[in-house]
Amino acid sequence: MATVLVLATNLNLVCTAMIVAILGAGPAGMSCANACLSFGLTPVVIEQSSEIGGIQLGNFHPNLWLLGEPEETGREMSVRMARHFAALPLSCLRNSRVTSVHGKAGNFTLQVETPTGKQSIHAGAIVLATGTYPRSTPGLTALAEQSPRVIIGPLSETIRDDILAARVLILGGGDNALDHALFLAERDNQIRVCTRRAFSARQPFQSTCRTNPKIELRHDCEPDDLQLEDARIVATWGQIKVRYDWLLAMFGYLPNSNVLNGFAPELKPALSASGHVIADAWQRTTVAGIYAAGDLTETPQPSVPTALAQGLVAARAAERDAESIH
Numbered sequence: 001m002a003t004v005l006v007l008a009t010n011l012n013l014v015c016t017a018m019i020v021a022i023l024g025a026g027p028a029g030m031s032c033a034n035a036c037l038s039f040g041l042t043p044v045v046i047e048q049s050s051e052i053g054g055i056q057l058g059n060f061h062p063n064l065w066l067l068g069e070p071e072e073t074g075r076e077m078s079v080r081m082a083r084h085f086a087a088l089p090l091s092c093l094r095n096s097r098v099t100s101v102h103g104k105a106g107n108f109t110l111q112v113e114t115p116t117g118k119q120s121i122h123a124g125a126i127v128l129a130t131g132t133y134p135r136s137t138p139g140l141t142a143l144a145e146q147s148p149r150v151i152i153g154p155l156s157e158t159i160r161d162d163i164l165a166a167r168v169l170i171l172g173g174g175d176n177a178l179d180h181a182l183f184l185a186e187r188d189n190q191i192r193v194c195t196r197r198a199f200s201a202r203q204p205f206q207s208t209c210r211t212n213p214k215i216e217l218r219h220d221c222e223p224d225d226l227q228l229e230d231a232r233i234v235a236t237w238g239q240i241k242v243r244y245d246w247l248l249a250m251f252g253y254l255p256n257s258n259v260l261n262g263f264a265p266e267l268k269p270a271l272s273a274s275g276h277v278i279a280d281a282w283q284r285t286t287v288a289g290i291y292a293a294g295d296l297t298e299t300p301q302p303s304v305p306t307a308l309a310q311g312l313v314a315a316r317a318a319e320r321d322a323e324s325i326h
């Protein structure tokens, strides 16, 4: 089993602690790392970006689902958690990514590219906590590359600060689409929300949007064409062309399961039809010694509290399973 020597000064003991490689430092990964320390495991966290905290770092809305700090925005919450995480006695590699994984439960070898070069990490267990990214289409991605007025996914500073008294087209019919429509309506914008089929957003969002004169909700309304013209967006429905100042695409999220690309074939956990990692109530995947937590898994209600709890459970499972790996 991959271990390090740990001096448990308060107990005046020297003991061995299994290394747990945690991929991703959002709420799930941070919570898992924190819990690993409680369970006597040694977490090593590998985060691809420069900032610790996960997707909520961009959330300028208050977090409605985490008890304790009702006024705190998602970003403030993430910064608070990241501050706690930074004070923990653990190793965290930022701007880093795993390029290959081999071995078996109790004895995995991960090759990691870091800003200072390649490193090998020997770990007894692996926890996947890489979350999700906003869904797009190739056409929309190309438009977004050409114009800062085309934005894929929610939670950007541009949406918060720059969209004022403008015509906005939002594509999508879920909570994010309607939540942003309401936010932008308060900033004197005129918004059309178009969804390909029916709206799936929570009923309170739908009814509030329907009574807001600045918001027009349209179902079965996918544009036939979207073009950039003089830095504006022209949407076409049949014979009708409408010019918008901003286009926001809010189609939901896809799991960051590409983290598994470098894993040996026998170490790739089973995925659901939507590409999420399948995990049981202990956050065990279909591969022994590999666990998954947070939005990367198929979770009935993805949220920060859910991710925190799943990270904790994954650490507990790794600790428990370590006893049987010999």
Ligand SMILES: Cc1cc2nc3c(=O)[nH]c(=O)nc-3n(C[C@H](O)[C@H](O)[C@H](O)COP(=O)(O)OP(=O)(O)OC[C@H]3O[C@@H](n4cnc5c(N)ncnc54)[C@H](O)[C@@H]3O)c2cc1C
Residues within 6 Å of the ligand: 023, 024, 025, 026, 027, 028, 029, 046, 047, 048, 049, 051, 052, 053, 054, 055, 056, 059, 062, 063, 064, 065, 066, 074, 096, 097, 098, 129, 130, 131, 132, 154, 155, 176, 256, 258, 259, 293, 294, 295, 296, 302, 303, 304, 305, 307
């Ligand atoms: C618009 C929006 C609003 C939301 N509002 C709320 C809310 O009000 N309250 C609430 O509780 N929840 C909310 N959520 C949900 C919440 O943000 C997620 O459930 C939570 O962040 C999931 O945590 P996570 O750690 O699984 O993933 P993430 O927060 O996505 O973190 C994943 C981390 O993994 C890193 N990563 C990705 N790929 C790799 C890789 N290959 N290698 C290494 N690292 C990688 C990422 O950089 C990131 O740091 C909202 C989500 C969205 C999108």
